[in-house]
Amino acid sequence: xxxxxxxxxxxxxxxxxxxxxxxxxxxxxxxxxxxxxxxxxxxxxxxxxxxxxxxxxxxxxxxxxxxxxxxxxxxxxxxxxxxxxxxxxxxxxxxxxxxx
Numbered sequence: 422x423x424x425x426x427x428x429x430x431x432x433x434x435x436x437x438x439x440x441x442x443x444x445x446x447x448x449x450x451x452x453x454x455x456x457x458x459x460x461x462x463x464x465x466x467x468x469x470x471x472x473x474x475x476x477x478x479x480x481x482x483x484x485x486x487x488x489x490x491x492x493x494x495x496x497x498x499x500x501x502x503x504x505x506x507x508x509x510x511x512x513x514x515x516x517x518x519x520x521x
Contacts, residue, residue, distance in 0.1 A: 424440065479508055
């Protein structure tokens with residue numbers, strides 16, 4: 422068996438290359454694995470924050486729209502358009518952060 426990074430021949434049963442520290446099975450070092458985990462956690466937190474923000478303010482927007490619509494007040498359409506724009510913006514941010 423050979424190291425996927427440095428190509429050095431390894432003894433049977435060795436998990437990490439003694440020369441470069443790469444995992445023989447996965448090709449990642451322990452530091453690489455930590456960075457991957459941190460990146461995943463950041464993406465999850467970004468999703469939760471953006472989703473929570475979007476859900477909270479969009480619910481407020483829809484409630485305001487319903488209240489203003491029932492009172493036949495001017496500006497109810499503007500509230501609806503703002504709410505829909507906010508949904509689009511939050512969706513874009515979440516998708517961009519998660520996929521990038």
